[in-house]
Amino acid sequence: MNITHFVRDLLHVLLPNLCLACDTALFAHESIVCTECLYHLPLTDFHHDVNNETARQLWGKLDFEVAMSMLYLSKNSRVERLIHQLKYGNKPQIGRFLGKMYGRIINDIAKDQGFDMLVAIPIHNRKRRERGYNQAFQFGIGLSESLGIPVHENVLKRKVYNISQTKKSRSERYENVEGVFSVNPRYSMLQDKHVALVDDILTTGATLSEAGRILKLSGAKVSVLTIARA
Incomplete structure (x- = not known):
């Protein structure tokens, strides 16, 4: 018996990997x-x-090409658990896993649309240090792997540290993100580029609309891809 395989199988029995959606032991x-x-x-x-x-959630708020979400989000669901662990449980691999999966699903439409780049919605540097990573960028990495399209984390900069949008009303969400984004000067050549904005959850569309508006001021065409639709 190959000793490496034996050790791997023994570790799997003694310390099984758990499903990040339901906590049951994963098979090898x-x-x-x-x-x-x-x-x-x-x-x-x-x-x-x-x-x-x-x-439809973005109609009248952002002039976009296409907008799509991978999953439906509901309370106390597998999707909610996955996204919570992605954002707060130090599990960036969830974003990459879902992105790679969704990239395979939307491969044809991505080619038809001619996406030039994937751009992650940025988080503030303070939150980046606390979390250790940007969850939207992790989703973008997976998408990039499947689609063969470059993903960028720093095209947009978040200038202001905002408290969480979770408990805010619809109007408060729009006020909370007004003027918080700017285009990184290193990525100023966006004229006529088709940018697919990448984020974790679409709720009211406030964050994505504001980020998309800033990109369009630089001459980009904008589409939207999210993990989930609340």
Whole structure:
């Protein structure tokens, strides 16, 4: 018996990896999320309908090309648990896993649209230091891997540290993000580039609309890709 395989299998029995959606032990061939949870993930079909729920949420707020979300988000769900661990549980691999998966799903529409780059919604440097990573960028890394499109974390800069949007009203969310983004001078050549903005959750669309508005002022075409639609 190969000693390396023996040690690996022994460690799997003694210290099994757990599904990050349900906490059950993963089989050796599984990674991040168990087969049962993968099967029950509430995938959207937004890539088949340009007038989908994510797009409608942004109508009148942002002039965009396409807008899509991978999953439906509901309370006390697998998706909520995954996103919570991605944002607050030091599990950046969840973002990369979901991004790689979604990239395979939207590969055709990404080619048809001609995305030039993926741009992650930035978090403030203070929050970046606290968390250790930007969850939107982790999702973008996975998308980039599947789509073969470069992903950038620093095209946009967040100038202001905002408290969480979670408990804010719709109008407060828009006020909270007004004027918080700017384009990094190192990425000034955005004229006629098709930028796919990447984020974790679309709720009211306030953050994505403001970020997209700033990109459009630099001459970019903008699309939106998120992990989930609340």
